[in-house]
Amino acid sequence: MKALIVLLVFISSTTIAQVAKSPEEVSPLLIGQQVPDISLKSADAQEQQLRSLVSEKPTILLFYRGGWCPYCNAHLSEIQEAEEAIIEQGYQILAISPDAPANLQTTEDDKQIHYQLYSDADGTLMKAMGIAFKAPENYLGLLEKSSEGENQGILPVPSVFVLDTNGNIEFEYVNPDYKTRISGKLLLAIIENLH
Numbered sequence: 112m113k114a115l116i117v118l119l120v121f122i123s124s125t126t127i128a129q130v131a132k133s134p135e136e137v138s139p140l141l142i143g144q145q146v147p148d149i150s151l152k153s154a155d156a157q158e159q160q161l162r163s164l165v166s167e168k169p170t171i172l173l174f175y176r177g178g179w180c181p182y183c184n185a186h187l188s189e190i191q192e193a194e195e196a197i198i199e200q201g202y203q204i205l206a207i208s209p210d211a212p213a214n215l216q217t218t219e220d221d222k223q224i225h226y227q228l229y230s231d232a233d234g235t236l237m238k239a240m241g242i243a244f245k246a247p248e249n250y251l252g253l254l255e256k257s258s259e260g261e262n263q264g265i266l267p268v269p270s271v272f273v274l275d276t277n278g279n280i281e282f283e284y285v286n287p288d289y290k291t292r293i294s295g296k297l298l299l300a301i302i303e304n305l306h
Contacts, residue, residue: 129238132245134268134287139241146278147239151229154215162278164205170274171197173206174242174267176289177257178218186292191224193295200302207231211259232261242268242285273302281305
């Protein structure tokens with residue numbers, strides 16, 4: 112019994128350690144590391160394993176705060192404009208947010224997004240990637256609503272990871288200022304020079 116209690120305390124302290132207090136304090140996975148194999152939900156609520164998705168072709172893995180964020184929507188649209196050129200380079204784009212699947216569908220429809228959006232409503236992948244942080248109080252109600260009650264008050268720092276088909280990180284862009292994003296043109300230049 113004592114060993115079980117110690118194990119539970121260790122697991123809970125490890126989980127807590129994965130959520131930074133602020134965006135400036137996140138500690139993302141590094142170039143050369145492999146993304147975890149975590150289950151995500153598509154806009155139609157189908158579960159998919161991340162590593163299975165990225166094994167199909169090199170991947171641009173984009174994390175955004177949610178369909179409610181105007182900066183995120185502008186970035187999703189900018190990446191959409193670069194999508195054809197990105198696909199010509201042999202890449203796919205997967206965008207992940209804490210939104211519930213139903214809200215992903217709304218974002219896809221409203222912004223005419225053609226690449227795949229996935230839900231990490233409970234933040235499991237955000238935490239494992241090292242980009243999760245405790246959301247400010249004024250976001251808690253919004254996060255609860257947009258995640259349909261699954262999110263426990265965490266946000267991802269908007270990030271872009273370029274992955275090979277083994278899920279290894281080849282490039283990353285993580286900026287704690289949610290208003291500053293990598294441009295579609297710069298992202299395209301990066302993937303053109305990776306191989």
